[in-house]
Amino acid sequence: MLKGGSRTAPTRHQTLEAAIDWSYNLLSGKGRLLLERLAVFAGGWTLEAAEQVCQAEGVEQEEVLEILADLVDKSLVLFEEREAQSRY
Numbered sequence: 001m002l003k004g005g006s007r008t009a010p011t012r013h014q015t016l017e018a019a020i021d022w023s024y025n026l027l028s029g030k031g032r033l034l035l036e037r038l039a040v041f042a043g044g045w046t047l048e049a050a051e052q053v054c055q056a057e058g059v060e061q062e063e064v065l066e067i068l069a070d071l072v073d074k075s076l077v078l079f080e081e082r083e084a085q086s087r088y
Contacts, residue, residue, distance in 0.1 A: 035077075038054065050088065
């Protein structure tokens with residue numbers, strides 16, 4: 001699945017790795033930074049946690065929600081609305 005897809009399909013559809021690379025390369029610089037910083041989380045996170053961890057050079061705390069929403073729109077991050085607390 002990661003390395004051995006159909007050779008007749010477009011390059012970005014041949015493997016899971018190629019699909020993720022293609023999607024990553026379409027992101028803005030801030031989108032890439034945030035996605036890389038979100039990789040520290042295991043098992044999901046809250047918006048508040050993302051704002052604390054991901055704000056740094058290149059991404060301001062006020063920008064995290066907008067960039068995170070863009071990652072959700074691009075299906076690179078999943079959003080789960082719960083009664084107690086929404087999580088990504």
